Amino acid sequence: MLDIKKKINDFKMSRRAFVGWSTAVTAAAAIPVSRGLKTKAEQNKVFAAGETNEIWKTAACWHNCGGRCLNKVLVKDGVVVRQKTDDTHADSPDFPQQRGCLRGRSQRQQVFGADRLKYPMKRKNWKPGGGKKELRGKDQWVRISWDEALDTVSSEIKRISNEYGNEAIWATGSGEMTKVLSENGGCTTDYGTTSWGAWYWAPTMMGVAEGWNELGINDRIDLRNSQLIVLWGVNPASSSPGSPTYNYLQAKKAGAQFISIDPKYTESAQVFDADWVPLRPGTDHALALAIMYTLLDEDDPKNNPLIDWDFLNKCTVGFDKDHMPKGADPKDNFKDYLLGTLDGEPKSPEWATEICGVAPEDIRKLARQIGSTERVALLTGWGPARINDGEGWVQAFSTLGFMTGHMGRSGKMTGVSCHRSSGNGGPWLVKPGSSGYTSPENPVTNKVNHNEIFKAILDGKYHQKGEGVRKANIQLIYHQYNATLQTRTSINDGIKAHRKVEFVVTNSYNLTTNAKYSDVVLPVTSEWEREGGLLTGNREILIAHSNIVDPLYEAKSDVWIAKELLKRLGKDPKKLYPVSEKQAFFNELATSTVITKDGKDYEPLVEITAKDIQDWNVDGKPQKGRIALQEFLDRGIYQVERKPGDNYGHIAYQDFVENPNEQPLGTPSGKFEIYCETIHKESKKGWTEISPIPKYVPKTVGYEDTFDDWDKKKKGKYPFQVVTPHYLRRSHTVFDNVPWLREAMPNPVFINKTDAKTRGIKTGDTVMLYNDHGKTLRPAETTETLMPGVIALPHGAWPEINEEDGIDRAGADNMLTKPVTTGLGTSGWNTVICNIEKYKGEPLKEDVKWEQRIVFPEGEV
Ligand SMILES: Nc1nc2c(c(=O)[nH]1)N[C@H]1C(S)=C(S)[C@@H](COP(=O)(O)OP(=O)(O)OC[C@H]3O[C@@H](n4cnc5c(=O)[nH]c(N)nc54)[C@H](O)[C@@H]3O)O[C@H]1N2
Ligand SMILES: Nc1nc2c(c(=O)[nH]1)N[C@H]1C(S)=C(S)[C@@H](COP(=O)(O)OP(=O)(O)OC[C@H]3O[C@@H](n4cnc5c(=O)[nH]c(N)nc54)[C@H](O)[C@@H]3O)O[C@H]1N2
Ligand code: SF4
Ligand SMILES: [Mo]
Numbered sequence: 001m002l003d004i005k006k007k008i009n010d011f012k013m014s015r016r017a018f019v020g021w022s023t024a025v026t027a028a029a030a031i032p033v034s035r036g037l038k039t040k041a042e043q044n045k046v047f048a049a050g051e052t053n054e055i056w057k058t059a060a061c062w063h064n065c066g067g068r069c070l071n072k073v074l075v076k077d078g079v080v081v082r083q084k085t086d087d088t089h090a091d092s093p094d095f096p097q098q099r100g101c102l103r104g105r106s107q108r109q110q111v112f113g114a115d116r117l118k119y120p121m122k123r124k125n126w127k128p129g130g131g132k133k134e135l136r137g138k139d140q141w142v143r144i145s146w147d148e149a150l151d152t153v154s155s156e157i158k159r160i161s162n163e164y165g166n167e168a169i170w171a172t173g174s175g176e177m178t179k180v181l182s183e184n185g186g187c188t189t190d191y192g193t194t195s196w197g198a199w200y201w202a203p204t205m206m207g208v209a210e211g212w213n214e215l216g217i218n219d220r221i222d223l224r225n226s227q228l229i230v231l232w233g234v235n236p237a238s239s240s241p242g243s244p245t246y247n248y249l250q251a252k253k254a255g256a257q258f259i260s261i262d263p264k265y266t267e268s269a270q271v272f273d274a275d276w277v278p279l280r281p282g283t284d285h286a287l288a289l290a291i292m293y294t295l296l297d298e299d300d301p302k303n304n305p306l307i308d309w310d311f312l313n314k315c316t317v318g319f320d321k322d323h324m325p326k327g328a329d330p331k332d333n334f335k336d337y338l339l340g341t342l343d344g345e346p347k348s349p350e351w352a353t354e355i356c357g358v359a360p361e362d363i364r365k366l367a368r369q370i371g372s373t374e375r376v377a378l379l380t381g382w383g384p385a386r387i388n389d390g391e392g393w394v395q396a397f398s399t400l401g402f403m404t405g406h407m408g409r410s411g412k413m414t415g416v417s418c419h420r421s422s423g424n425g426g427p428w429l430v431k432p433g434s435s436g437y438t439s440p441e442n443p444v445t446n447k448v449n450h451n452e453i454f455k456a457i458l459d460g461k462y463h464q465k466g467e468g469v470r471k472a473n474i475q476l477i478y479h480q481y482n483a484t485l486q487t488r489t490s491i492n493d494g495i496k497a498h499r500k501v502e503f504v505v506t507n508s509y510n511l512t513t514n515a516k517y518s519d520v521v522l523p524v525t526s527e528w529e530r531e532g533g534l535l536t537g538n539r540e541i542l543i544a545h546s547n548i549v550d551p552l553y554e555a556k557s558d559v560w561i562a563k564e565l566l567k568r569l570g571k572d573p574k575k576l577y578p579v580s581e582k583q584a585f586f587n588e589l590a591t592s593t594v595i596t597k598d599g600k601d602y603e604p605l606v607e608i609t610a611k612d613i614q615d616w617n618v619d620g621k622p623q624k625g626r627i628a629l630q631e632f633l634d635r636g637i638y639q640v641e642r643k644p645g646d647n648y649g650h651i652a653y654q655d656f657v658e659n660p661n662e663q664p665l666g667t668p669s670g671k672f673e674i675y676c677e678t679i680h681k682e683s684k685k686g687w688t689e690i691s692p693i694p695k696y697v698p699k700t701v702g703y704e705d706t707f708d709d710w711d712k713k714k715k716g717k718y719p720f721q722v723v724t725p726h727y728l729r730r731s732h733t734v735f736d737n738v739p740w741l742r743e744a745m746p747n748p749v750f751i752n753k754t755d756a757k758t759r760g761i762k763t764g765d766t767v768m769l770y771n772d773h774g775k776t777l778r779p780a781e782t783t784e785t786l787m788p789g790v791i792a793l794p795h796g797a798w799p800e801i802n803e804e805d806g807i808d809r810a811g812a813d814n815m816l817t818k819p820v821t822t823g824l825g826t827s828g829w830n831t832v833i834c835n836i837e838k839y840k841g842e843p844l845k846e847d848v849k850w851e852q853r854i855v856f857p858e859g860e861v
Helices: 004-010 015-028 036-042 104-111 146-164 176-183 202-206 244-253 267-271 284-298 309-315 334-339 349-356 360-372 391-404 450-459 491-498 558-568 581-590 610-616 629-635 654-658 677-683 739-744 753-758
Strands: 054-059 071-076 079-085 121-123 141-143 169-171 189-191 228-232 257-261 275-277 376-380 413-416 447-449 461-464 468-471 476-479 503-508 520-523 532-536 541-546 593-595 602-604 637-639 720-723 749-752 766-771 774-783 790-792 832-838
Touching: 054 079, 054 629, 071 104, 079 104, 104 739, 121 146, 146 169, 146 476, 146 503, 146 520, 146 558, 169 176, 169 189, 176 558, 189 450, 202 391, 202 677, 228 360, 244 267, 257 267, 257 360, 284 334, 284 349, 284 360, 284 391, 309 391, 309 654, 349 360, 360 391, 376 391, 391 413, 391 677, 447 450, 447 461, 450 461, 450 491, 532 581, 541 629, 629 637, 749 753, 749 766, 753 774
Parallel strands: 169 476, 189 447, 228 257, 228 376, 257 275, 376 413, 476 503, 503 520, 720 790, 749 774
Antiparallel strands: 054 071, 054 541, 071 079, 121 141, 121 520, 461 468, 532 541, 541 637, 593 602, 720 832, 749 790, 766 774, 766 832
16 A cells, blocks of 8 residues: 555645646646636736736635735636735825735645645545444545445435434535435434634624624724723734725724733733733633622712613613612522622622632723713724633623613624624625525424534534533534534544444545545545635625636546535535526626615625626626626726715614614513523523523633632642634634745744643644643743633644644644534633643644645555
8 A cells, every 4th residue: 555644744835846746737727718707807907018928817816815806817828826915095094905915915825735636536545334333534535436425425415314313414504515415305414613613603693783783883994983992802913914904994094092911911002002901711700790790899970970770760771779670589680690699799899800810900991981071982802702601601701791882882792703804884785696506494403503513523423502411423524614623612622533334525625634534535626626715704895806827737626516416416406506606696786786875775796797697607687787797897896985074874773762662672561671581592402501690600611710729729530721813824724824924924832831830841843732621732931921721722723633642733723622502502721720841752843844634645646
C-alpha cells in the first residue's frame, strides 16, 4: 500500500510551487465564453495599456464570516491574476465602500488551493455495513467515478433506511442533502443556538428581539447620537469585518465615549480607545446585577436620577411587587431579589466582585456612567451568551436596558450588535429574491441538540426537546454545508461516533475534518465555479456575484449532486428543482426588491428587458427596476445610499415605547417581562430550570468550577477558564488551510503574563491545554491584555490529532468542550475549563510550515 503519510510528509509546498500549480489549474480550466453571463460581463472589460484579455468580475465571498464585502477578481486568459475590493464609488461615512478583509482578499488561494478535492473518492477498506470502521480518518483513499460514488451513496441511503428506518440517517446542518433525504422519507436533523448562545429563544419570550433580528438596535446613523457606547463582549474590528468598525468610528468622531467589558482587551477597544473593564467569562450576569443594585442604591430622582422609572412603570412588568404580571407571586419580584430581601444576599458590588473579578468601585463607576448619561448604546455580542445557563444573562442585560430606559429613542438602544449587522439595526433596505426551488417537509421528527449529537450516536438515546428521552440508532451521517465534526461539542466523541456508524459521506471542496473521517467524499464546486448568485450583508447592500471559472477538476455543485441522488432514489428531481441553476439565479434577481424612496414599501430592484431574457435564455417577463440587470452584475453590488435624516433610519422598539398600551408586545402582558413566566415554563420542557427573573446561578463548567471547594479557597485540577473568540485568520474553519493567512496570523493560545510566569511559560513555548475531554497544543502568547485566570483559544482550527497520544496539534477548540446541555438547549462554547502546562514533547512548527491536507489516492500521483 502506498504510504500516504510519508507521501504527504515528503511533499513540501513552497510559495513558488503553489503559484505555479494554481496558475496551471486555472489555465486548464479556462473560461468558456458560451454562457450568457460571461459573454455579457466581457462587454464591460477594462483594458490596461497593451492588454486586451483582462476582465474584472465580481467574485463571491460567501462565508459565515461576520461581514459581507465586494470582492472582484481580474481574470486574464482564464486565470485569476489579481483581486481587488469595492471601488464602485468614493468612500464616505454616509455611503461607505464595502471593503474586504484579509480573508476575502486571499480567496483565490482557497479556490485554487492545491488541497482542493479533485474527484470522488472512497475509503479503501470501506464495505457496505462499514468495513474496518476504525480506519476512518487514516485509511487510504481510492479514486472512483461519479457514477460509482452516487450509486454507493444512494444504495447506502436505501439499505440503511430499509434496515433501521429513516431516523437512522442524520443529515448534519442544513442544505440540499436535507432536502433530498426529506423527499426520501426523512432524516434525523440537529439544531441548537450555535451562534446566538442564549440570544435565541429566551429574548422573544420576554419581549425583546431575538439575537439575529436586526430590529433590536437602532441604525448606524443614529448610533452617532449616542454619547456612551458600551461594547459588552462586542469586537467588531475582529468579528464584524467590513464597514462596521468604520461606522462606530463615526460615532466616536461625533463625540461618543466607549467602554469595553470583555475578558480580553480587544482590537475594537484599541481602535475606539475604550475604557476596558476585564471580567471573568460567564460572569457578566453577576456584574449586571451589581450595576442594577448600585442604580437602585444611588438613584435620587431629583438630584441624581439614574433609573428611568417612567420606562419601568409603563413598559415593563416584574420589577417590583406592585408591577407583577397576573398570576405571579409578588414576593418573586426582581427588586427584592436585587436587594436580597428574601435570600439575605444583596447583589451588591461587593457580592459581584467575588464572581466577576471587577472591583466594587469600578462597578459603581459603570453604574453611574450608564445611569447618568442621557443617550447610551448598551450593545452586546453573542460571545458572552455562548455559555451554559446563559438565559439569565440575557434577562439581566435586557433588564439593565429597561431600568435605565436606554431604548426606543434616538441615541438610546439596548440589544445585540453582532456579525454583519454590528452597530447597524433596522429592516432590510434591499432584499434578495427567491430561486423557485422548494423545500419539502421532513417527515422524521427526531431533532438532536448540538451538544448531544455525538453522544446520541454513542449512547443510543438523546433528549427530544419538549418530550423527553428518545432512542437513537444513527447509522448514516451525511455532511453537507458545515464543519460539524469540528464545530460541535467534543471532537473526541465526534470521532468515536464517526467510527461507530455504518456509513459517512461528505460533500466538500477540501479534505475538511468531516471529509477526512468519511467513507465517501464528493468534491463540490466553490461559488466561483457556479452560475452566480446573490449575497446579503448589512441592511444596505445586496451583492450579485458571477461565475468566475468552470468547475475545477471533477467538482459538481450540491444541487447537481442532489438531483443525481434523487434520480437514483426513484424521485423526480423536477419536484424540488423545477428550474435550472441559471434560471434559479435569474429568478432571484428578478424578484429582488428595494425600499421605496419614502421608506414605506418595496419595489423591484432589477430592471429586465426582453433582450436580457433572450440573452440569458431563460423564462421571464421584462420589468422596471432601480438598476439595469447588466449594470447590477457588472458593479456586483447595489447599495442604498444613506444620509442623516433620510427615510431609512431605525429606532428599535420606538412604537412600543411611545405607545406601550396601543402597540403592545407579543408577550402575555404586552410589555417587556422582567418577570417572565414563559421562560420558566419553557425551561421545564428543556434541560435545566430557569428562574422567571434573572437570578444568578453558577454556570455549568464556569468560574466556580475552577475551584475544588464551594467557598473558593482552593483551585481545582482545571483552574483556567477558556474562551474561544472568533479569529481573523478564518471564518470558523473556512480559510484555515490558506497558506497566506497562516503566514499572516500564527494562531497562538493567549495567556495572561502572570499566569504564564507561575507556570514557567514564555511566549513561543509549546503548551498543552487539557481537561477530561481532550488535549490540544499551541504556541503560547503571553499578554497583559487578558484577564488573569482566562485562556483565549481562537475558534475554528482544523484538528490534527496524533493517533498514538490522542493529542491535537492544531489548537482545535472543541477538543476541550463538554457535551452538556442546559436551560432551553443553549450552546455553551465559552464555558470551558482546563489546565495548561509547558509541553514536554517536540515543539510545534509554525502552522504555515505544516503539510497541507492534499490527498493522493491510491494509484494516482
Ligand atoms: N468551541 C467553539 N465552537 C463553536 C464556536 C465557538 O465560538 N467556539 N462558534 C460556533 C458558531 S458561532 C458557528 S456559526 C459554528 C460554525 O460551524 P460550521 O457552520 O460547521 O462552520 P464552518 O467552518 O462555517 O463550516 C462551513 C463548511 O461548509 C463548507 N462549504 C462552504 N461552501 C459550501 C458549499 O457550497 N457546499 C458544501 N457542501 N460545503 C460548503 C466549508 O468548506 C466548511 O467546511 O461553529 C460553532 N462552534
Ligand atoms: N474573524 C471572524 N469573524 C467572525 C467569525 C469568524 O469565524 N471569524 N464568525 C462569525 C460568526 S458565525 C459569529 S456567530 C460571530 C460571533 O461574534 P461574537 O460572538 O461577537 O464573536 P467572538 O469573537 O466570539 O466574541 C466577541 C467578544 O466576546 C468576548 N467574550 C467571550 N466570552 C465572554 C464573556 O463571557 N463575557 C464577555 N463580556 N465577553 C466575552 C470575546 O473575548 C470577544 O472579544 O462572529 C462572526 N465573525
Ligand atoms: S469580511 Fe467576509 S465577505 Fe468580507 S472579505 Fe472578509 S471573508 Fe469576505
Ligand atoms: Mo456563528
